[in-house]
Amino acid sequence: MTSTAQGHRSGFACFVGRPNAGKSTLTNALVGSKVAITSSKPQTTRHAIRGIVHRDDAQLVIVDTPGLHRPRTLLGQRLNDIVRETWSEVDVVGFCVPADQKVGPGDRFIAAELTKVAKRTPVIGIITKTDLVSPDQVGEQLLALQEVMEFAELVPVSAVDGFQVATLTDLLVARMPEGPQLYPGGELTDEPETTLVAELIREAALEGVRDELPHSIAVTIEEMVPREGRDDMIDVHALLYVERSSQKGIVLGHRGERLKHVGSTARRQIEVLLGTRVYLDLHVKVAKDWQRDPKQLRRLGF
DSSP states (O other): OOGGGTTOEEEEEEEEESTTSSHHHHHHHHHTSOOSOOOSSSSOOOSOEEEEEEOSSEEEEEEEOOOOOOOOSHHHHHHHHHHHHHHHHOSEEEEEEETTSOOOHHHHHHHHHHHHHHTTSOEEEEEEOGGGSOHHHHHHHHHHHHTTSOOSEEEEOOTTTOTTHHHHHHHHHHTSOBOOOSSOTTOOBOSOHHHHHHHHHHHHHHTTOOTTOTTTOEEEEEEEEEOTTOSSEEEEEEEEEESSHHHHHHHHOGGGHHHHHHHHHHHHHHHHHHTSEEEEEEEEEEOTTGGGOHHHHHHTTO
């Protein structure tokens, strides 16, 4: 073992929970940089994006899974498969339940699945969004969660005001095996940049779209290249896929205004991510019922 690895811990953690339980926001709070997309729409995370927490004594790699749910489509089944695969490969699982919602059948469904891995992998119960409720309600939620399954630890946190985020990091790190850094310093995610760029575009496209669209949008990056003759500009050409032409109209908006807004929002975020100016070219295409079609799912990266 190298001297840096003496007492140094490194390993993988993942957050699970119902859609919209605050998993992505919590990942971002721990990593301190925006890597997982966050949206007020449930079910927006599709890829197990990894954020990396660097400390002098540890490196914690956070795998962000899609929310587990009862699947209704082939895409839904694939997302659930990703979740279960991830659980079986990490060193610790954080089960997120929001403080402002009663523990319900969805949570029990996940707890039942988690009980199967809990023999091998410690599960930490996390009450998220504590900033939304009173301390008494947090206490009640902790008691309610204790009834659901046997946890290695229980901890209330708020990603918004930072309450106990450091404590949670300590609890996760304590469950890591000793070992050297898995990723060289400074890398905040091991996702290829094109995946993150596609996710940022998808996030911008989801904001403000009516509830019928969360699953129906997929984004592919057709090309991402430096502008010829310029070293301060990257050209990004992306396609936004929807399932029906009526949805295309929603995404475009009146005279294309909505898509313009999506483009400018996403471009600002991509510029921050890549640290350079970006020209973003966005087009909307209809891929009929892509969520139910294995061939199209593969082509769109699922």
